[in-house]
Amino acid sequence: xxxxxxxLKKLEQGQVAPVYLFFGEEDYLRRQAVSELSRRLxxxxxxxxxxxxxxxxxxxxxxxxxLAGAPPFLSSRRLVVVRHAPYFAGRGKKxxxxxxxxxxxxxxxxxxxxxxLLAYLQNPAATTCLVFETGHPVDxxxxxxxxxxxxxxxxEFTCLKNEELNRWLLKQAGxxxxxxxxxxxxxxxxxxxxxxSLLNSELEKLIAYTGExxxxxxxxxxxxxxxxxxxxxxxxxxxxGERRAKKALAGVRDLVxxxxxxxxxxxxxxxxxxxxxxxxxxxxxxxVQPAQISKELGVPPFVGKKILAQSSNFSFEQLAKALxxxxxxxVAIKTGxxxxxxAVEKLVLSLLAC
Numbered sequence: 234x235x236x237x238x239x240x241l242k243k244l245e246q247g248q249v250a251p252v253y254l255f256f257g258e259e260d261y262l263r264r265q266a267v268s269e270l271s272r273r274l275x276x277x278x279x280x281x282x283x284x285x286x287x288x289x290x291x292x293x294x295x296x297x298x299x300l301a302g303a304p305p306f307l308s309s310r311r312l313v314v315v316r317h318a319p320y321f322a323g324r325g326k327k328x329x330x331x332x333x334x335x336x337x338x339x340x341x342x343x344x345x346x347x348x349x350l351l352a353y354l355q356n357p358a359a360t361t362c363l364v365f366e367t368g369h370p371v372d373x374x375x376x377x378x379x380x381x382x383x384x385x386x387x388x389e390f391t392c393l394k395n396e397e398l399n400r401w402l403l404k405q406a407g408x409x410x411x412x413x414x415x416x417x418x419x420x421x422x423x424x425x426x427x428x429x430s431l432l433n434s435e436l437e438k439l440i441a442y443t444g445e446x447x448x449x450x451x452x453x454x455x456x457x458x459x460x461x462x463x464x465x466x467x468x469x470x471x472x473x474g475e476r477r478a479k480k481a482l483a484g485v486r487d488l489v490x491x492x493x494x495x496x497x498x499x500x501x502x503x504x505x506x507x508x509x510x511x512x513x514x515x516x517x518x519x520x521v522q523p524a525q526i527s528k529e530l531g532v533p534p535f536v537g538k539k540i541l542a543q544s545s546n547f548s549f550e551q552l553a554k555a556l557x558x559x560x561x562x563x564v565a566i567k568t569g570x571x572x573x574x575x576a577v578e579k580l581v582l583s584l585l586a587c
Contacts, residue, residue, distance in 0.1 A: 234397050236388050237262045243386075244273055249310075250385035251357035254321065254378070255366045257390035258480070261429035263366055266388065267314055274310045274362055282306040289318035289365070294346030298353045301363045311361045318365035320347065321381075323372030341376055354380040370477075392483075393429065398422055401429070402436060406449060409440045413449045420451055424458045426465060426487045466501045467539055470509070473584055474546025481581050485574070495566065495573040503559040505540075508532070510552040513544040551584070558583050 236257075243249075249270070255263045275284055285300045297315055305311045343351065354377075357363065363385075371378060373387075381387050393401065402418040425435050435458045439449050442457045465488050472481035488498050512526050520526060527537025547555070562580050565571040571579075 234262075234393055234401070236390060237266060240266055240386070240388055241269065244269060249274065249362060251359065251361065252354060252363045252381055252385035253365065254318075254371070254381045254385075254387040255364065255390060256321070256368070256371045256387070258368060258392050259390040259429060260368055261433060262390040263368070264430075266390070267364060267366065270362055270364065271312055274312050276308055279305075279307040283308045283311045285311075285313045287313075287315055289315045289320065289367070294320065294344075294350045297363075298349050301353060301361045302358055303361075305360050309360065311358075312364070313361060314364045314366065316366050318367045319369070320350070320365070321367065321371035321375060321378050322369055323375075343376065347377060351376060351380055354384045357384050392427055395419070395422060395427070398427060398429070398432065402432060405433065405436055406440070410447070411440055411443065411449050412447055417449060417451050417454060420454050421458060423490060424454065466505050467543070469502065470505050470543055471546075473581065474543055476585055478581050478585055482578060485577050485581075489574070496563070499559060499563050499566070503556065503563070506552055506555045506559065508540050509544045509547060510549070510556070512537075512540045513547070513549060513552065516541065516544065555584050 253266075253270075255266055257263065271280075271284065283305050287297065287300070289297075292315065297313070300313045301311075303311065365381070371387075373379075378387060399415055399418045399422065402421060403413055403415065406413040406418075421432065421435060421439075425431050438457050439453055443449055443453055465484055469481050469484035469488075472478075472484060485498065489495065508530055511530055515526055515529055520529065521541075523534060523538035523541050526541050527534045530537060530540065532540070544552075558580050562571070562576050566573055566576055
C-alpha cells in the first residue's frame with residue numbers, strides 16, 4: 234500500500250512521470266493507479282482522442298512507441314496504457330542463476346522492438362504518459378527496466394498484509410457511510426481471500442445488502458459472501474503451471490486461512506489435476522473447443538475454458554506424476570507421517586521439478 238500512497242502523493246504534487254511500469258501481484262492497486270492517471274491527465278471532452286489502451290501480448294513495441302510519440306488532440310497530455318506488458322519478464326531462474334549481473338548485462342540481446350523502445354525512453358515525449366502494466370514478475374536487471382526507472386518510475390504493487398487489508402476495508406466502508414468492526418472485516422478476509430478486487434466486490438454487495446442500516450455485521454458477511462474456493466484452486470494450479478512456487482504456496486495458505494480443511498484442499502487440487510489430464514486427453518483426440526470439453530467433463534462452460542487453457546501448461550507425464558504425488562501425500566498426512574503444509578511445500582517443489 235505504501236508504494237501506491239507514495240505514487241498518489243507525487244501526483245498530488247504535480248509530479249507526473251513520462252513513463253511508468255506498474256507491476257506486482259495486486260491487480261486492484263495497479264488498476265487504481267491507472268485510473269488516477271486517467272482522471273488527472275485527461276479531459277472528458279477529448280479523452281477518447283487522447284487515450285490508447287492496448288494489450289502488450291498482441292501489440293508490437295514499434296506500435297507502442299508510435300502511439301506514445303503521437304501529439305495530443307485538443308489537450309495538453311496523452312495517456313497510453315499497455316496492459317499485460319511482457320517486455321520486462323526474466324529469462325528463467327536457471328539461466329539467471331548461472332550468470333553474474335555483469336554477464337547478464339553483457340549477454341542480454343535486444344529485439345528490434347526493444348531497441349526502438351529503449352531509444353524512445355532516452356527522450357520520451359513530454360506530452361505523453363506511457364504506462365506499462367503487468368501482474369507477472371519482472372527482471373530488474375534488464376536494460377528496459379533500468380531505462381524505465383531512469384526516465385520515469387517503476388512501481389511494485391505487492392499483496393497487502395491482513396492488517397493493512399483490515400484497515401482498508403474499514404476505510405472503504407466508512408466512505409460509504411457504513412461501520413464495520415475489525416473482527417467483521419477479518420471474517421470477510423478469511424472468507425474471500427486477500428485479493429483487493431474480490432474484497433472490494435464483496436464489500437459493495439454488503440453495502441447494498443444492508444441498505445440504510447449503518448453497521449455491517451458478521452451475520453451479514455455470512456449471509457452475503459461466498460467462499461471462492463474454486464477460484465483459489467484455479468489460481469494455485471495456474472501458479473504451478475507458470476512455475477511460480479511462491480504464488481502457489483501463498484494460494485494454499487489463503488485456503489487454510491479461509492478455514493478449508495487440509496484434506497479438502499488436497500482433494501480439490503487432485504480433482505483439478507484429474508480434470509486437466511482428462512481435458513488434455515480429449516484435446517489430443519481432437520476435442521479442442523471449450524464447449525466440447527465442458528460437456529465431456531460435466532462442468533460449466535467457463536470452467537471448461539479455464540481447464541483447457543491450464544492443461545496446455547503441463548505434459549501428460551507431469552499430470553500423471555502430479556496425481557501420484559497427491560495420492561502419496563494424502564496417505565502420508567492421514568497416517569501422520571507428514572504435516573500438511575511442509576508436505577505441500579514438498580509437493581509443489583516436486584511438481585515444479587517434473
